[in-house]
């Protein structure tokens with residue numbers, strides 16, 4: 001075996017130009033595979049974090065049926081927003097923060113302008129722990145503040161529609177849970193460009209929970225509990241542990257259920273990535289196939305000689321598979337290193353990107369995982385061997401006399 | 409003792425509809441220790457004969473006993489083992505492995521052997537000794553493309569002998585060498601035949617080689633000419649067309 005490895009190694013360096021071309025193909029394929037995977041990993045992490053830490057929280061608790069009726073933001077499917085209820089949730093292992101909310105629809109009025117919009121009533125302190133990114137999005141003014149019980153944050157499109165600046169006063173109008181129209185005066189203390197990633201409605205406001213409870217005539221109540229989980233990969237455990245804690249009238253959902261579109265987006269991105277990766281890999285493996293075919297043809301007499309001195313068929317097969325695997329190994333290792341280098345280069349500072357139609361930048365910190373690197377490396381080596389299977393098999397099935405008679 | 413015993417060997421090559429008969433009923437016996445020259449013009453069937461003797465090819469009809477054992481319908485790997493253990497090959501085009509140096513080329517057949525192998529140090533010693541016997545000591549680390557034709561053929565001779573074969577087959581080994589080098593290669597093989605008792609079968613179309621031969625088998629048109637065989641140059645060699 002060692003003798004075969006030695007011969008394989010030298011044969012790979014024998015036709016330098018051809019080996020280099022093949023190696024470049026494998027190298028390029030692996031660089032692209034790793035680079036794009038790393039970029040997508042970063043993008044998907046940003047999306048995931050944007051949703052979990054900026055919109056949904058990791059886990060949510062509602063009254064049964066609330067999520068189905070979500071569009072209507074029903075107020076009658078409510079739950080207690082008191083320490084007795086929230087404290088039970090907070091006591092579950094890996095739960096780090098709990099925030100009560102009320103999403104509801106209504107209008108904002110300023111002067112003779114009135115605009116329909118979506119509101120979320122938030123507990124200013126607890127929310128900053130569950131969804132800190134909400135607060136980071138506030139670019140002008142400041143986020144919700146317990147010291148400012150009538151201060152709210154609104155999106156810039158909503159404010160410009162009303163002709164309102166941070167510091168101005170507005171009135172919020174909505175039906176309470178009994179269908180009675182109520183209103184409350186507020187101050188705009190901050191604005192943010194967008195409510196979050198993938199938000200369909202750009203006219204959104206965040207208002208303090210106590211003020212909303214007053215407006216909606218539901219003191220001490222809320223309709224949603226958002227829960228922070230740390231570490232995030234314990235979500236399933238937390239969901240399972242929460243169910244008996246809150247009881248059967250409530251539904252416990254992970255952010256995957258609440259924002260199912262994120263998983264959908266990730267899945268589609270991965271599909272496209274896999275397609276691209278496979279195309280590049282396929283091209284590289286075609287290169288290996290071609291190289292090995294040429295090699296077998298050029299070395300026919302050499303194969304005959306080996307057979308004459310007693311080399312067995314499977315040794316010939318092994319020799320050519322080894323040569324292909326070496327190309328896969330070297331090209332793969334270099335490609336992985338280059339891909340990793342590129343990712344590493346951008347990992348720290350991150351890549352600033354802006355989604356189509358969005359007004360906010362997102363920062364992507366690309367990364368790859370060790371299992372992915374290991375798997376890709378194995379695919380590169382084994383793939384090369386598989387690509388060389390046919391030519392290697394041809395070589396091993398040559399008839400010695402005919403192979404020896406070859407003049408190539 | 410009969411090392412090679414061929415009876416009624418014929419070999420047909422099918423080329424589409426036509427059949428080329430390369431050997432038509434060859435009977436040949438080769439004794440251990442003999443140096444046999446197979447002489448015949450190009451296309452007379454020398455290579456075909458040597459390939460069959462060397463278990464590289466199988467006859468269409470006839471029987472072949474190698475060392476008393478029939479070489480029948482054995483599978484590839486079995487024949488490969490026979491070639492590896494019992495037969496050494498020397499080719500017209502030298503057929504060295506270009507990526508291996510002199511030492512590595514010589515030891516190659518032993519490294520490819522199935523089953524237990526000789527310890528590396530003892531193999532290396534034998535390789536170097538053999539390289540000395542064929543006059544290659546200064547070139548041990550040279551690659552084939554750094555050697556002259558004569559030197560390459562010396563490597564091939566050493567490679568053929570490293571497995572201590574019963575039989576060495578040399579198919580026109582001097583056809584690609586100038587006449588002075590040819591003389592040296594033939595002398596070397598004769599010397600190895602005499603000193604080590606290695607059995608050689610040597611094919612050529614060059615009548616000048618006859619000067620060196622103890623036993624000449626003439627082949628023409630796929631048949632061994634009976635009248636020419638038996639003209640032993642030395643009384644020591646028992647030769648007979650059968």
Ligand SMILES: Nc1ncnc2c1ncn2[C@@H]1O[C@H](COP(=O)(O)OP(=O)(O)O)[C@@H](O)[C@H]1O
Pocket residue numbers: 421422423428429430448449450451452453454455456457
């Ligand atoms: N693979 C083959 N296919 C068809 N015909 C062949 C093949 N090998 C040899 N022959 C024919 O068999 C005859 C003997 O060839 P060969 O044994 O090579 O002769 P020599 O070695 O004496 O030149 C020639 O007529 C040659 O054309």
Ligand SMILES: [Mg+2]
Pocket residue numbers: 454455456579580
């Ligand atoms: Mg010939």
